[in-house]
Amino acid sequence: MSASTLPLAADLMKAAGESCLxxxxxxxxxxxPGAPTAARTWSKSGGSPVTEADIGVDTFLRVRLSALLPEAAWLSEETVDDAQRLSRRFVWVVDPIDGTRAYMSGSPDWAVCVALLDEGSPVLGIVHAPACGATYTAIAGSGAKRNGEAIRTSSVRTLAAARIAGPKPMxxxxxxxQPFEAVGKIPSLALRxxxxxxxxxxxxxxSPDARDWDLAAADLVLREAGGRxxxxxxxxxxxxRPIPMHGMLVASAGALAAPLLEALAQLHTPAQPG
Known part of the structure; x- marks a missing residue:
């Protein structure tokens, strides 16, 4: 997919970006910052937390984004799923607050995430992290930006030189x-x-069980910056897909993808006898 497949891509990005801000x-x-949120909080079925801010942002974005592209379906963490999305060309995919636990605890590592899918592929992505002062944007085929400036992944090619984030057991x-430099866990998958x-x-x-709304916007930003x-x-x-859930995933700068996947494959390869 490229920007040419997206109606008025630049105008749509501008309007969607303003909505995210x-x-x-x-x-x-x-x-x-550094303290528990002032928002009301409760637990959803399954035990994951939600706040009134999640619901407020979700409601706001659904109104705004649906007006920008009325033919697009909707998929969001905080909205009941509608199977009509499976038959639509365009789908907005939204996580109103990715990293809700971080938000609740006063950590800045949370983000508002918006992606637009075209036939199942992200063609527009916005990851807005207001407490970090960072807004990442990408249009398919047009590169990725952070606060309006073009970004690229690192040129690291070996695990020994790599800085890697993720759950501690992984x-x-x-x-x-293979030894590498482990960095602290980044609670927002999108910011990771x-x-x-x-x-x-x-x-x-x-780790397994990430959902489309955790990933789609940031996936496009990463891809357009040269990553995978x-x-x-x-x-x-x-x-x-009918169930928008994923297994274990691996993200990296482009040059690091092959060695990282090779190292992970070794974890699943039985030791050879003697």
């Missing part, structure tokens, strides 16, 4: 195969990917 301001109003398992995109880190591991997101088998990530 306003959504971030809604969330910031109840965010307390990092410890990988370190048994965009920080690979801008070269802050070189790779990230993602895949399953641990190297397969590309597929979006807008």
């Amino acid at each position: 306003e959504a971030g301001a809604i969330a910031l109003d109840l965010f307390r 990092l410890e398992a990988l370190a048994r195969v 990917l965009t920080r690979i995109a801008d070269g802050t880190i070189d790779a990230g591991l993602i 997101l895949s399953g641990d088998d190297g397969a590309s990530v597929a979006y807008n």
Whole structure:
């Protein structure tokens, strides 16, 4: 997919980006740096947390984005799924606050995430992290930006030189195969990917059960910056499936993808006898 497949891509990005900035301001109003949020909080079925800020941002973005592209379906963490999305060309994919636990605790590592899928592939992506002062954007075929400036992944080619983020058990398992520099866990999956995109880190591991809304926007930013997101088998990530859930995923700067996947494959290869 390229920007040419997207109606009025630049205009749509401008309007969607402005909506994300306003959504971030809604969330910031109840965010307390270094302290518990002022928002009301509760647990969803399954135990994951949600706040009134999540719901407020979700409602705001659904109204704004649906007006920008009325033919697009909707998929969001905080909205009941509608199977009509499976038959639509365009689908908005939204995580109103990616990293809700971070938001609730006063950590700045959370983001408003918006992607537009065209036939299941992200063609527009915005990851807005207002508490970090960072907004990542990408249009398919047009590169990726951070606060309006072009970004690229690092040129690291070996795991020994790599800075890798992810859940501690996954990092410890990988370190048994090849030493590397482990960095602290980044609670927002989207920010884990965009920080690979801008070269802050070189790779990230993602445990199973991530959803489309955690990934789609940041996946496009990463891809347009020269990086790659895949399953641990190297397969590309597929979006807008009946169940928008994924297995273990691996993200990296482009030059690091092959050695990282090779190292992970060794974890699953039985030791040879004697």
